[in-house]
Amino acid sequence: MIRAHELTKTYGTRTAVHELTFTVRPGTVTGFLGPNGAGKSTTLRMVLGLDAPTRGHATVGGRPYAAHPAPLTQVGALLEARAVHPGRTARAHLHALALTHGLPRRRVAEVLELAGLTGVADRRVKGFSLGMGQRLGIASALLGDPETLVLDEPVNGLDPEGVLWIRTLLRSLAAEGRTVLVSSHLMSEMALTADHLIVIGRGRLLADTTVEDLVRRSGGRTVRVVTPRAADLRRALLAAHPHASVAAEGPEELDVRGVEAPGIGRAAAELAIPLYELTPRDPSLEQAFMDLTRDTVEYQGATA
Numbered sequence: 001m002i003r004a005h006e007l008t009k010t011y012g013t014r015t016a017v018h019e020l021t022f023t024v025r026p027g028t029v030t031g032f033l034g035p036n037g038a039g040k041s042t043t044l045r046m047v048l049g050l051d052a053p054t055r056g057h058a059t060v061g062g063r064p065y066a067a068h069p070a071p072l073t074q075v076g077a078l079l080e081a082r083a084v085h086p087g088r089t090a091r092a093h094l095h096a097l098a099l100t101h102g103l104p105r106r107r108v109a110e111v112l113e114l115a116g117l118t119g120v121a122d123r124r125v126k127g128f129s130l131g132m133g134q135r136l137g138i139a140s141a142l143l144g145d146p147e148t149l150v151l152d153e154p155v156n157g158l159d160p161e162g163v164l165w166i167r168t169l170l171r172s173l174a175a176e177g178r179t180v181l182v183s184s185h186l187m188s189e190m191a192l193t194a195d196h197l198i199v200i201g202r203g204r205l206l207a208d209t210t211v212e213d214l215v216r217r218s219g220g221r222t223v224r225v226v227t228p229r230a231a232d233l234r235r236a237l238l239a240a241h242p243h244a245s246v247a248a249e250g251p252e253e254l255d256v257r258g259v260e261a262p263g264i265g266r267a268a269a270e271l272a273i274p275l276y277e278l279t280p281r282d283p284s285l286e287q288a289f290m291d292l293t294r295d296t297v298e299y300q301g302a303t304a
């Protein structure tokens, strides 16, 4: 379990994290989401005792990270910055880590296997691709068989196979009852990996909820309709369903909210209006995320 209570970090006059309070529960993957510069890394660094909060506090397994006698067996962490000696092999790096933390040597072979690095274990880390480096970071995080995992942008630089591997790994670690907190700026990735989401923007909490709830809040399902008589169908739908919203997306295209596909089909049939397409659409989670964080994005592009 991770708890943050009114966690705040200021740099001079700039507030990077503002009174964040949240709980990350065991047995689930919790996604920590926010646009670039939202304060995710700063928050994770405070949770891991690498940055001192200006105010507030965070605990992991009931104590501040630094108060654990053997932190690596409590919390495994992958942060964006890699601190691996480039001249060392992956195996040597993990051995050194195991040795300094009093962990059994046999664990090294286990985590190399778990991270899919057995075949390259005796190569020097400086020759590793970004994806192999991420795998080594995750192997290091798992070395102490920790109850809690904190991973900052773990899928960065991974190929699709690597992304799938991380997703499956995180879900199985959570299924074993561990606490898994994973940050990302990619909503689509989190939707496939996380059960629960904590969303921040400009250092403030924007949502602490499930993926389904976020979809519901973003307005629910719509139906795309393509018909040569869009204007007639729009009038008929609005007359029969005054609370529906029917937006013209083009001369032959409607976006209907508040009437399900069968209702639209029946209304069209009654007026003998031909339908070329009737497609229920779930709101894109990416859209839900953008709606939520729109006002907090630091660097907006022309299309934002």
Ligand SMILES: Nc1ncnc2c1ncn2[C@@H]1O[C@H](COP(=O)(O)OP(=O)(O)OP(=O)(O)O)[C@@H](O)[C@H]1O
Pocket (backbone or CB within 6 Å): 011, 014, 015, 016, 034, 035, 036, 037, 038, 039, 040, 041, 042, 043, 185
């Ligand atoms: N050491 C520092 N000194 C001054 N400002 C900092 C420092 N570290 C972070 N910040 C600022 O704090 C804010 C939050 O940064 P942080 O790296 O935590 O965001 P993030 O959500 O992890 O972003 P990204 O997805 O881009 O990694 C940013 O505006 C950043 O410029």
